[in-house]
Amino acid sequence: MSTFSCHLSPHSTHTYTQISSAGPPRPSLPFSPPIINTGIRIRHQIYDTPARGCTLIGSKDNILTRTDLGICATDPTKHIDGTEIRAYWIYRKLKKAIYGGVYLAYELRIKTPTTQSNSSPGYELTGSYVAIKKIEWSKVRSLSGRLIEDPLKEIACTQFLTEEGGGNVLRSIISLSDEKYLYSILEYCNGGELFDHVEASGRFTEPRARWWFRQILSGLKVLQDRGVCHRDMSLENMMVNNSSALIIDMGMCLRIPYQDSAGNTVSGVSGTATNRLLLRAGRGCGKPNYMSPEILAEQSFDGFSIDLWACGVMLFIMVTGVPPFDRAQPQDPRFSMAAVNSQLRQMLVGWNMAASEECMDLMQRMLRARPEERLTLAQVLQHNWMNGEVDQPEHGNVT
Template sequence: VVSRLTYVSRARACVGARTARFLTMPPTPPISTGAHDAKYEPVDVKTLGQGNFGTAKLMRHRASGQLFAIKYIERGDKIDENVKRELVNHRLLDHPNIIRFVEVLLTPTHLAIVMEYAAGGELFDRICGKGRFHEDEARFFFQQLISGLEYCHGHGVAHRDLKLENTLLDGGEVPRLKICDFGYSKHSLIDSEPKSTVGTPAYIAPEVLSRKAYDGKAADVWSCGVTLYVMVVGAYPFEDPADARNFRKTIMRIRGVNYAFPAHIALSEECKDLIKRIFVLDPVHRLNIAGIKQHPWFQRNLPAELQNAVVNDGPDPNQMQNLDELMSIVDEAKHRLGDGAHGAQGGMMGGSADYYPDEDMDDDMGAGLSGDYGAYD
């Protein structure tokens, strides 16, 4: 089990090679920072992450010295409705367990999204280092995940791509979990009803595969169940242990809610019960956030700060970037500058791809290896 998740960690660097038949991979264009150099400076030219939509770099605010993560998305075709939704929805959220959105800037070559920097890295990597968590440690992080997700849902935002790679840690001695990457998010009042198949295969809820309208919040709960299972077991619940990299088989097992708890791993009955109540085919009968918070396993050792939901109206309007300004920057970023700009078609190494479950796909695609899949709404 440990080696499987370690393999996932090692393999992330070569995901692009595995998905070459689905993605066109142009050379990654150099980032021309231009005027925003007056505000932010790079720190050791450190790349925090790379995906289909861009590259994240560690930057320092010149005036305050504070560190930020800046995601650079190439100007042009990649600046689409998903990017706009990510910015509009993320901008509304202000919670200790959610990465803070700061502002969006424009450079000659890229749209730059400035966000809070989480020095502890991904929760995924922490699990890879340990193989799996003891229940107490898993519960500590799961409680924070549910707290952040409850806030998102309370503000009308369904994340739709919750996974270990989209949960960061702040680097403190007692690490605080922070949800990130709202690229596939939808707002119940602003956006259309979710109906497309987006997310990461190992975490996708059965109803998301139906190509029919579904409740994005219930799908998020399913993804939380997958996250909890991986934390306590050290493997993805719907992978076939004998054929873990078979993508199509994973999808079939999700549709049939076909999973098991390994006999060699001692889990409490309360933990198993919570997971069973989340992995319910019909989202109407699936445990919701309120039900999870009332469950005995969740309630055990619940920190005082998480006992009550965070209630606020979002960030202080006086400290938020003006929405009209943000939209103007995004609209301008849809146009490239200069004749030498690289094309924006296709993806970047290790990133997302459109996922159409009924079309010809390579069976030999690990459900946890292949990044995000999205057939855009």
């Protein structure tokens, strides 16, 4: 038996009933504006890593570097503030995105005298990769206010979550901007989306699903500890890096309002503050088969509860290979059976899909149509199924 323990903050135990009784729904709190530094794309010589002889690769375009900090007079490898100079060779496009695209880039550093051949200037590979979201400023301006997904808020939220360590959340490294593009430079994950791993396997065994579900909940705990609701939790928004998984795509995130014992709204999460319900936010939040019934019904909602609902759907897909329903609405018979009438077990038996009693019990308790009947994060983490054996996958490779 593999015991899973996780330090829980007090507000992860707050039930929907406690939250809703605290008062009427409130609007979300704003994130601090994102920190965006000035950058420029240049052409320069690139050398291999010192470990590989530091041979010249060639003169390359699309080298992105920061320009708003000067170079240290006594050490040309550092900025004047003492930080090491880094640049990024944008190598190839990984996928399209609404506002531009996501690219694989090599991290570079200034070629130092100890590794320099014939004192030639240039950059050398560090051996590390990053992912870069290249965002067109023209699309940001033209789509402002028309889409729920907001690239500036995504950067602000990712930086906010990175302030105290990312955990199982994708880490922000730096954001740079030139006249045409905004570049969000992020940790690179070498294993693709978790959804792709489920699809390739058909479905996971419960020990394998348990391994990944612990990763998902560890990431969700980071969000809840910082008072953030993701609103788009899905297997497609979990990136695999070696044998861990990181939550990505923060463009729909909301900061949850809290109130102190006197009933005043507070901006920070504390042990005595109570999180509040959020005002309804429309249907376009997330992917249809992960959306909770209260989002689809355009009702006010508990940000933590809707993320946990989506996690219940994720667990169901990992264990069975298929989503529990198309939409969490009464006209979907599977939703009515599994979530309204609490017959998830009977539905799985009818599908001839084997799952342990503990696993079916956990999924049922997470997928209740009424949010006041759902488990909190603390209750999910303490469920017996979480303490079973795990099947840790092998480390992935950079592709």
